[in-house]
Amino acid sequence: GESVGLHLPTLSVQEGDNSIINCAYSNSASDYFIWYKQESGKGPQFIIDIRSNMDKRQGQRVTVLLNKTVKHLSLQIAATQPGDSAVYFCAENIDDYKLSFGAGTTVTVRA
Amino acid sequence: EPEVTQTPSHQVTQMGQEVILRCVPISNHLYFYWYRQILGQKVEFLVSFYNNEISEKSEIFDDQFSVERPDGSNFTLKIRSTKLEDSAMYFCASSEALRGKAAQHFGDGTRLSIL
Numbered sequence: 001g002e003s004v005g006l007h008l009p010t011l012s013v014q015e016g017d018n019s020i021i022n023c024a025y026s027n028s029a030s031d032y033f034i035w036y037k038q039e040s041g042k043g044p045q046f047i048i049d050i051r052s053n054m055d056k057r058q059g060q061r062v063t064v065l066l067n068k069t070v071k072h073l074s075l076q077i078a079a080t081q082p083g084d085s086a087v088y089f090c091a092e093n094i095d096d097y098k099l100s101f102g103a104g105t106t107v108t109v110r111a
Numbered sequence: 112e113p114e115v116t117q118t119p120s121h122q123v124t125q126m127g128q129e130v131i132l133r134c135v136p137i138s139n140h141l142y143f144y145w146y147r148q149i150l151g152q153k154v155e156f157l158v159s160f161y162n163n164e165i166s167e168k169s170e171i172f173d174d175q176f177s178v179e180r181p182d183g184s185n186f187t188l189k190i191r192s193t194k195l196e197d198s199a200m201y202f203c204a205s206s207e208a209l210r211g212k213a214a215q216h217f218g219d220g221t222r223l224s225i226l
Binding site: 031032034036041042043044045046049051089091093095096097098099100101102103104 | 115117142144146153154155156159166167169202209210211214215216217218219220
């Protein structure tokens, strides 16, 4: 079965608020994780990645946190904007080539 | 910013027919991939390709599927005899290096509809 999954299928957030999207993984040997954003009719768009030797990584308005003890990954989006509305996937490199995707969280930003 | 491009954006094919989906990976990338996403489901790995050969494939990638890099820029997925259940979005991806060193970047996909 899939080794990566998301806690919530949907998230509604007020514009300007911070968003937190969660993901659990089950393969303790996984050492590389990626967050993707998928807008309607488009492919997964790379947001940020993190290696297992780190527990936090920041990008522009986004932060990824990795807790290897509980096998949990989260994506935080600061000051959420309408353009952030999309489906967000965490993905796990379970071997050198294959990405295993979670089911996705649909984020809807309320004006 | 360089991107992966896929053509066509939508392909409609009769069951049993052959179909070829085309991709132009990012130019300096060495690793190429195909994934698919059935409507409402997760993105699933099909195959990875490096140095002109398949490096890994999933159980979905059976004898009906093949991949090719016919020249220095294109990467194709062929389905020899399509079935209804092959209807899905097919995404091509490429990466500069393997896991932990570079992320996979995806195209916008080809929607394959089998009638």
